[in-house]
Amino acid sequence: MKRLRCGTAPEPGCLQAWAAECEALAGRWRAARGSAYGGAAAAARQLRGAFGELLLQMRGLPPALPMMPLELTVLYNSLLFVMGTSDCAIKGEAEGIRQGLLRVLEACGTSGQDLSTQELWQKVLQEVTVEELQAPLHRLGALQAAWWLATSCLQNIIDLFRLLSSAEDPERAPCRAEKNELLTLLKAWRTPAEEASVSLVQSTEDLKETLCTAAAFLQGLQELEAGNLSTTLCLLQEAAGGFCSKRVLAQIYVCLGCCAQRMGKPQTALQHLKQALQVDFQCHPALSHTAAVYHELGETDAELQALYLLYEVCLLWKKNPPSATSSSPYFLIRAELLVNTPILASLLRHHHPSEVKYLLAQRCLRDGRVADAVEHYLDFLSLLQEGLQQQVPLDGGSPLPRIPEVFLEAASALEQDGRHQDSLTVCDEVISRTTNLIPKIIQVEEKLEQPECASLETGLAGGLLSQKRESLCCLTWRAAAYLHQGWVWSKLGKGKEAIMQFSRCLNDLLRFQPRGCGVEPAESLLPEVKVLQKIRLLSLIGRGMQFLEQEKHKEALLDFQHGLQISPDDPAAASYLVQVLWKLNRKEEAADYWQKYLESPAGEDGQQERQGRHFPLYLDSCLKQATFPQNESLARCIQDYLRTTRQDSSR
Known part of the structure; x- marks a missing residue:
């Protein structure tokens, strides 16, 4: 390799002064980095400026080969502090490396202004053969790799270290097909030997290990x-x-x-x-x-x-x-x-305490630890009532559902814990908060995907669709609040109040007017529409049960029939329909429904449970209450009726 020529060097005194200053700054860092973190951080910020000023002084002169090893060393140290005191890689670091390479080429009597960074590195490593510049260039290459690593440009690093390995020892250049070429290249890389007096604030060996x-x-x-x-x-x-x-x-x-x-x-x-x-x-x-x-x-x-x-x-x-x-x-x-x-x-997402409090509440409620769930939900709600809701993260990565859903889950937990009045109060809060957010009529496609809506996710149309779905969510929450209140009044034995709340729920749901044609398969419906359908079914079953207790059999029959139309596979709706038909002495119809839906009752509870898993947690308590109790006497009566009917028909 060529050695440096001295004819274009600045005054020897300048080089000595700059080298001494570089050594002094590096010495300050060596003394500071062993101190407490705060002291080292403060020193790093100060030295970042000091090395930057020294670099500006050197770049005030035209580039010359004798000064380039020291200039590249100062550049290396300066960029180390720039990167080390930043939270992430910044554009200025890459530009600093580029300017260093351009000055090397200019000192060698050539140029590379129009080249990309990758092309610039290729030109420098292939054309600059001065021995004293090899180690500084390798160090700068390691910094370039660090910046590319921070920006996930892994192929650029592979290409660069192929060049570095070739420049160091052409016979040792790794094969392209070698397994995980990036790690292989990094581990095989060796910096050319240089004088022990070079003042570095971080050794290339440490930088290499960090890169690997x-x-x-x-x-x-x-x-x-x-x-x-x-x-x-x-x-x-x-x-x-x-x-x-x-x-x-x-x-x-x-x-x-x-x-x-x-x-x-x-x-x-x-x-x-x-x-x-x-x-x-x-x-x-x-x-x-x-x-x-x-x-x-x-x-x-x-x-x-x-x-x-x-x-x-x-x-x-x-x-x-x-x-x-x-x-x-x-x-x-x-x-x-x-x-x-x-x-x-x-x-590595850090959780806010309120998120963890919610997770505790949710897990306890799902596991049937109702008293614990109530405690956690009330703790969570107290944060909201104290005006600290801005501390509750609602980004896409948060485990928290929408706040009205948390209120409804809390109402469900309170209801199951026997705190009925508190449950009613929480539901009133949901109703009052959503009342002004629901238009009189909500028209939206009930299918998940409509051909004519393919482009609605962008622009004004997409915003309109989003607004309609938000209105649909508000309608769902308020209807669910009425539903919960209906079941609470049912538990309290207040049939009139229960029927009123179930009716309010059903009347609210009339605001939703789906624009889909015909009966859509369940899997193609919007999630909000599925929940609305389940709320309607549970309200019909709840109101029908109250009518049944008041011996208003015809009203109960209409609700159970409507419920079975909404959800033909629901065993609770079918069971209540069979019961009311039997009470009305419509035994043949009751027997037909029993044979169709309930003759093989094994696994009904499991089916209800599986259905519940697809719906929000706040509906779990309503789903449990809507389950038809086992009525073995009715089943025996229907079986006896069927046997008698078959015997009569066989004569």
Whole structure:
């Protein structure tokens, strides 16, 4: 390789002064980085400016080969501080690298202004053969790789390190087909030897280790998102054995746990999540995933215990957010700066205490722990009543449903806990909050997909469709509130009040006028329409039961018939219809319905339960109350009637 020529160098005194200043600044960093995090961070911000000013001084002169090794070293140190004091990669870093390469070419008597960054690197590494520039260029290449890694440009890194490996030793250039070429290239990369006196604020060996860890982590996340779980496992295990802070190591273990869970290995997932907490007890996403695994296993006690602990940790974290601690000594380029993807943000999403409180309430209600559910729902609602609803996250990643649904779930829990008046009050709150949001008539396509609506998801038409569906949601919530009040009054033995609320529910539902033609298959209906249909059915059954108790058999018959028209497969509607027909002495019709719907009653409860799983949690208590009680005497009477009828017909 060529060696530097001195004819174009600046004054020797300038070079010596700049080299001394670079060494002094690097020495300040070495002294500061072993101090507490706050001290190191403050020093990093100061030195970022100092190295930036030194670089400006050097670039005030035309580029010359004798000064380029020092200039590239100062550039390297400067960009390390720029990246290390930023939350993520920024555009200025890439531009700083580009300007450095252009000055190298200019010092060599050529240009590359019109080239892309990738083409510029190719030109520099192939044409610049000055020996003293090889190590500085390799270091700058590692920084370029860090920036590309932070922006997920992995192919660019592969192309760059092929060039670096070729420039270092053409015979050692890895094969393109080699498995995971990126990691292979990074591990094989060696920086050319240079003088021991070079003042670096972070060694290239440390930077290399960080790049390897971040590359394995990032690729593991990409494979996880693509569903390639076995590859994900290998890459994340590679990352876990790499060079990173405890915080990042805990994150890697969380991702390993999620991967194992998706592979159908819940016990392995729990082991990884436990490792995450052992490494960093502040990694509370590990607790939320642990609760999810226990939920999948059906271990409710363990799930609730994890949620209780998560709630306490979230409260502590909210009061005293943890500092962004890193490994010691403090490193400027860290894996957490280079791996920022939507899937990682989703997996490591921090929960607000209110979200965890809701999860506790929901899980307790689903598991029949009604008293505990009531306590958690009331705690959650108190946050809203105190005017703190802005602290409750409602983004797409939140486990919280819409707030009216939480109110309805709370009403359901209160009802099941025997706190009937409180349940009525909560329902009144839903009714009053939604009354002014519902138009007199809501016309919307009831099918999930309509050919003429294919383009309605964008522009003004899409907004109109969204507005109509929002009105439909408000109608659903208010109708459900009336439905709950009807069942509460039924429990209290107030038949008149119950019938009134069931009727209000049914009258409200008349506001919805579907524009679909004919009877649509259930799977093609909008979710809101399915819920509305179920609310209508439950209201008809509830009102019919009250009519039946008051011996208003004809009114009850109409409600049960209408209910069976809405949901022909519903065993409760069929059972009540059979009962009222039998009471009206319409035995032949009763027997026909019994044979059609109820002659094989095994599994009816299971069918009701399966149906309930497809509907909001706040309807569970209504679904349970609408279940027809086993009436063995009626079944025997119908069976005797059928036997007698068959005997008469055979004579």
